[in-house]
Amino acid sequence: MPNTQHPIELLRFITCGSVDDGKSTLIGRLLYDSKNLMEDQLEALEKSADLTGGGQINLANLTDGLRAEREQGITIDVAYRFFATPKRKFIVADTPGHVQYTRNMVTGASTANLAIVLVDARQGVIEQTRRHTYISSLLGIPHLVVAVNKMDLVDWSEARFQEIRDEIESFLPRLGGFRDVKFIPLSALNGDNVVDASAHTPWYEGPTLLGHLETVHIASDWNLGTFRFPVQWVNRPNDPTDKTLHDFRGLSGQIASGIIRAGDPVVVLPIGLKTTIKEIRHYQDSMPTAFCPQSVTLCLAHDIDISRGDMIVGIENLPGRSSDLQARVCWMNQRALLPGKKFFLKHTTQTVQAVVTTLESRINMGTFESEPNPPALAMNDIGVIRLKTAKPLVFDGYSTNRLTGSFILIEQGSNATVAAGMLTAPTEEAKPEYTDFAI
Amino acid sequence: MSSYHLDHLGYLETEAIHVMREVAAEFERPVMLFSGGKDSICLLRLAEKAFRPSDIPMPFLNIETGHEFPELLSFRDRRAKELGAKLIVRTVDDALKKGLATQAPGEISRNKLQTPALLGAIEEFQFDCAIGGARRDEEKARAKERFFSFRDSFGQWDPKNQRPEIWNLYNGRLNPGENMRVYPINNWTEMDVWEYIKREQLAVPTIYFSHERECFRRGGQWLPLPPSHTDASQPDPYAGARPKPNEPVKKLVVRVRTIADMISTGMIESRADSVDDIIGEVAAARVTERGSRADDKASEAAMEDRKKAGYF
Ligand SMILES: Nc1nc2c(ncn2[C@@H]2O[C@H](COP(=O)(O)OP(=O)(O)OP(=O)(O)O)[C@@H](O)[C@H]2O)c(=O)[nH]1
Ligand SMILES: [Mg+2]
Numbered sequence: 001m002p003n004t005q006h007p008i009e010l011l012r013f014i015t016c017g018s019v020d021d022g023k024s025t026l027i028g029r030l031l032y033d034s035k036n037l038m039e040d041q042l043e044a045l046e047k048s049a050d051l052t053g054g055g056q057i058n059l060a061n062l063t064d065g066l067r068a069e070r071e072q073g074i075t076i077d078v079a080y081r082f083f084a085t086p087k088r089k090f091i092v093a094d095t096p097g098h099v100q101y102t103r104n105m106v107t108g109a110s111t112a113n114l115a116i117v118l119v120d121a122r123q124g125v126i127e128q129t130r131r132h133t134y135i136s137s138l139l140g141i142p143h144l145v146v147a148v149n150k151m152d153l154v155d156w157s158e159a160r161f162q163e164i165r166d167e168i169e170s171f172l173p174r175l176g177g178f179r180d181v182k183f184i185p186l187s188a189l190n191g192d193n194v195v196d197a198s199a200h201t202p203w204y205e206g207p208t209l210l211g212h213l214e215t216v217h218i219a220s221d222w223n224l225g226t227f228r229f230p231v232q233w234v235n236r237p238n239d240p241t242d243k244t245l246h247d248f249r250g251l252s253g254q255i256a257s258g259i260i261r262a263g264d265p266v267v268v269l270p271i272g273l274k275t276t277i278k279e280i281r282h283y284q285d286s287m288p289t290a291f292c293p294q295s296v297t298l299c300l301a302h303d304i305d306i307s308r309g310d311m312i313v314g315i316e317n318l319p320g321r322s323s324d325l326q327a328r329v330c331w332m333n334q335r336a337l338l339p340g341k342k343f344f345l346k347h348t349t350q351t352v353q354a355v356v357t358t359l360e361s362r363i364n365m366g367t368f369e370s371e372p373n374p375p376a377l378a379m380n381d382i383g384v385i386r387l388k389t390a391k392p393l394v395f396d397g398y399s400t401n402r403l404t405g406s407f408i409l410i411e412q413g414s415n416a417t418v419a420a421g422m423l424t425a426p427t428e429e430a431k432p433e434y435t436d437f438a439i
Numbered sequence: 440m441s442s443y444h445l446d447h448l449g450y451l452e453t454e455a456i457h458v459m460r461e462v463a464a465e466f467e468r469p470v471m472l473f474s475g476g477k478d479s480i481c482l483l484r485l486a487e488k489a490f491r492p493s494d495i496p497m498p499f500l501n502i503e504t505g506h507e508f509p510e511l512l513s514f515r516d517r518r519a520k521e522l523g524a525k526l527i528v529r530t531v532d533d534a535l536k537k538g539l540a541t542q543a544p545g546e547i548s549r550n551k552l553q554t555p556a557l558l559g560a561i562e563e564f565q566f567d568c569a570i571g572g573a574r575r576d577e578e579k580a581r582a583k584e585r586f587f588s589f590r591d592s593f594g595q596w597d598p599k600n601q602r603p604e605i606w607n608l609y610n611g612r613l614n615p616g617e618n619m620r621v622y623p624i625n626n627w628t629e630m631d632v633w634e635y636i637k638r639e640q641l642a643v644p645t646i647y648f649s650h651e652r653e654c655f656r657r658g659g660q661w662l663p664l665p666p667s668h669t670d671a672s673q674p675d676p677y678a679g680a681r682p683k684p685n686e687p688v689k690k691l692v693v694r695v696r697t698i699a700d701m702i703s704t705g706m707i708e709s710r711a712d713s714v715d716d717i718i719g720e721v722a723a724a725r726v727t728e729r730g731s732r733a734d735d736k737a738s739e740a741a742m743e744d745r746k747k748a749g750y751f
Contacts, residue, residue: 007446040730065579295456
């Protein structure tokens with residue numbers, strides 16, 4: 001039973017890498033060897049083995065939950081699985097390796113704190129390995145594990161492992177961003193170095209994969225820096241029976257970064273008015289302090305006209321404010337991105353119209369070089385673009401704040417989500433000419 | 440570890456509250472599905488946390504198969520009343536009468552028929568979004584679900600072509616006739632649900648706790664003995680769901696782990712009569728929660744097929 005003395009930490013991770021490198025098998029193996037599979041799940045696995053697998057159970061079937069996936073033996077969309085050990089709780093997203101489904105890999109990766117990039121020891125590093133490593137770094141995932149898989153098929157060769165490690169280490173400095181990187185030789189199929197240490201790798205001295213997942217330092221992954229609070233919903237009771245609530249006006253939302261205390265001075269953007277926090281509410285409680293990523297309701301000392309999409313921030317390190325933006329994007333739609341097209345842009349809790357004015361560059365996945373002035377960004381391309389929004393955004397650079405520095409583009413008409421965007425840090429602060437709000 | 444640290448339940452809670460507030464802000468006519476079961480009980484508390492001191496800005500909806508456990512219905516009605524919420528009930532019976540649904544010959548479970556009844560209610564009230572308490576850990580087709588799950592104008596889910604869902608930026612945009620299913624507790628496990636019920640001291644219907652009940656064995660599980668048929672002028676609603684002569688009735692000490700209706704819920708033998716006992720039982724369980732549901736056993740893709748058709 002969980003120990004309530006120590007809060008149990010939650011680690012969210014993904015498996016990624018190229019097609020057939022063994023991502024789904026690895027998750028099946030992790031669940032199986034850590035005794036996180038139930039009898040009926042095993043039974044179903046054995047049944048499908050008899051029907052389709054000639055008696056051999058296929059661990060990938062545990063996450064490949066769609067009929068089409070089982071028929072084709074590939075992963076199409078990301079599957080989430082949950083497991084626990086006495087040390088931690090885990091949410092793992094099994095992402096697809098096919099280039100065609102990169103959008104689903106990005107979906108899984110965007111909420112992960114650790115990425116396991118699998119490499120087939122026979123194939124070595126290929127373009128898709130590079131793309132997934134690049135996307136993991138682009139999204140700011142702090143922890144990376146390179147799992148060199150199918151070591152059973154290369155005779156557990158230390159030289160081969162080292163060769164792959166060297167190749168990845170040669171390009172990692174160009175990506176940047178990872179706080180820690182671990183290389184582990186394993187066999188997902190047979191379970192070597194997954195949960196239990198392998199007898200085949202006496203030359204490997206590091207932890208098993210699960211050992212690493214249980215101990216990698218994640219306590220500082222949440223952003224407790226500068227306070228940012230995008231207003232999500234204005235909480236104004238209609239016709240309350242409780243008379244004291246007549247004038248209640250709260251601003252509900254999730255703290256995107258930082259810590260806030262009752263009494264703290266804050267600035268409301270974009271209008272640029274300064275006020276203080278009168279009360280921090282959470283359900284029936286009034287709290288002295290709240291922090292990222294809690295969802296709370298803030299009451300301000302002054303009655304300022306605030307609506308969804310506004311941002312309440314600490315008085316130091318103000319965010320940027322601009323309608324001219326530069327961003328790195330992952331393009332996720334079959335129709336290529338051409339300059340001049342209009343979209344809806346959703347940033348924190350607001351949606352504005354935006355036009356893509358310039359395509360500045362496209363990343364070549366083979367070399368990680370930027371190629372300037374591409375004519376278009378095709379599906380799965382990553383590039384740098386410029387946008388103009390109908391209304392200025394209050395934002396931070398993605399590298400300092402994942403939540404106030406990110407956006408999605410939505411195609412008008414189809415409503416498809418077509419891009420994930422990461423904003424470049426603002427060149428100047430919002431600098432509101434605020435006067436202290438005084439009446 | 441710093442004191443500015445959320446434990447895993449705190450993380451799951453804030454994620455769910457964020458999702459609920461996005462629904463309230465982005466949809467015109469949202470509704471929350473509330474059956475009285477453990478998952479939807481958590482949804483209600485999350486809604487209170489998301490919206491208090493305001494009213495929960497959406498009505499509750501429940502689709503009855505007509506085979507419900509009476510304890511569940513009275514619990515459902517009581518909670519809706521306590522929260523001051525509007526509860527809308529639509530029934531499979533109605534859907535059958537209106538011709539929205541037809542019973543497959545020989546099929547006694549009405550589980551599948553909830554789909555046309557639900558789609559009928561969505562149409563009737565022009566709901567653009569329905570919040571439900573489904574979880575990814577329940578089943579492997581559900582494991583593929585987004586938080587905001589898009590449905591076309593026929594209510595269908597297209598699992599091969601879901602919208603990407605990046606960070607916590609949910610795309611709730613719809614064209615007329617389309618709608619959204621939203622799952623705030625997608626990332627919760629059965630254990631998380633019970634730990635949350637414990638932490639929040641939430642009341643649950645008594646059938647979750649161990650009690651004596653007459654059951655009979657069918658399809659490898661203990662099914663509850665349906666209530667007796669008294670009104671002879673009406674057809675027996677439980678025809679086909681009563682024990683046959685070779686299915687002897689036994690009085691057992693049981694509880695439910697997951698609730699569908701009386702026809703498709705297997706009872707498990709258990710002495711757990713407190714939330715702590717249940718948490719202990721879940722921790723030691725060797726089968727999944729859905730392992731006790733007849734409706735999912737049909738085939739490996741049973742859930743996927745129902746969901747594609749518009750099932751929750
Ligand atoms: N010999 C050997 N085979 C493996 C190992 N890991 C996976 N495989 C096999 O590789 C094949 C592909 O495995 P999957 O787990 O489906 O690959 P995947 O990376 O999830 O593929 P996609 O999701 O479609 O990108 C299967 O036939 C596995 O049995 C391993 O360590 N050794
Ligand atoms: Mg796979």
